[in-house]
Amino acid sequence: MMACVRTQVGIVGAGPAGLLLAHLLHREGVDAVVLEARSREYVEMRVRAGVLEQTSVELLREAGVADRLDREGLVHEGISLRFDATDHRIAFTELTGRSITVYGQQEVVKDLIAERIAAGAPIEFEVADVAVHDLTGDAPRITYTDATGRGQELTCDVIAGCDGFHGVTRDAIPAGALTVYEHVYPFAWLGILAEAPPSHEELIYAYHERGFALHSMRSPRITRLYLQVAPDESIERWPDERIWEELHRRLAADGFSLTEGPVLEKVITGMRSFVVEPMRHGRLFLAGDAAHIVPPTGAKGMNLALADVRRLAGAVTDFLRHGRVDGLDAYSDACLRRVWRAEHFSWWMTSMLHRAEGDDAFQRRLQLSQLRYTATSPAAATSLAENYVGLPFDAT
């Protein structure tokens, strides 16, 4: 027999969006249940994004979940654009007064899960068969099978679809109610995590005729490196030696030497821009990757997810406490303004830095001209910097 439970907010997905939403609601005294398909260990080990905008750091601080982030996060005051084998630094702090913090997404996830468990608030891992129902009524429901194999039903006031790009909540919205905007890029990123100290104190975005490369890091001991590869590339064709060889080539610059180390993980990820409008259907609200995807070149994915739920938490609280619907009604449009700014910035960075098959010499000249302009014009550099460090929440 199915067990029936009532809560105020049913949250599908324990990624950065679902977990921060649950935490912000908990601080406001709003009940929520978080349902996650994977195990706790899996989500805490899942390596993805690693750059927090200053706006995100401030949000996590205000939410009281930034103690470890403040201790262990690496504050970066700029990045390098590397082209013509030379570094051109974009000095974020000089240009905008703001910075970014390198802190792995899985660390944000660990901090938020620990907080929720310490608070004794409900979070269920390893659930299956999640389905959402009655979205346009005032008591939407979630049915699922819990970790013990028992059927469950959760009746809610509001459902938050925070289940990422491959989740089920977006697909539960009837065809015709959503408009999809999508762009698939003709390349992918091969990413590795290496047990090696970073070879440079800041991120390096390298433009090279053989394709883009990125030098990043997760900690003073762990380097994160990416190579542009073909969209249908197979990881089997990339033994570690070949990856290092290609990284050495694309990251070459005067006075730079790349430190190698054991490869802890390697994965190929496709590049896509994707947005659905609106980010709401009745009492279902989509947040984070469930509603939008950006190519990782602009380091925006996790930051957008956090910005969405900041707004959603406020709107849901106003609704449940005071019966006000204006915040819920404004949610989608307000989020989408920030989403489209990030979509454009991520597309722009991607277009400037990657070589697509079939690009001709004209295209290459345009890219180099854009890179030189960005590196030498304070106005152009400031535009990159202010987008990268994160525009204020209400600026877009």
Ligand SMILES: Cc1cc2nc3c(=O)[nH]c(=O)nc-3n(C[C@H](O)[C@H](O)[C@H](O)COP(=O)(O)OP(=O)(O)OC[C@H]3O[C@@H](n4cnc5c(N)ncnc54)[C@H](O)[C@@H]3O)c2cc1C
């Ligand atoms: C492989 C990869 C690498 C990335 N690298 C970068 C990067 O380098 N830089 C960057 O800025 N961004 C990167 N991103 C993007 C960034 O990680 C995402 O934007 C971010 O995770 C969005 O958070 P979210 O909470 O919306 O979604 P997610 O983190 O995807 O969380 C969704 C959660 O929902 C769960 N879930 C899914 N379906 C169900 C279901 N049916 N029932 C219950 N739970 C479900 C998932 O297991 C997951 O835990 C990367 C993404 C991927 C996939």
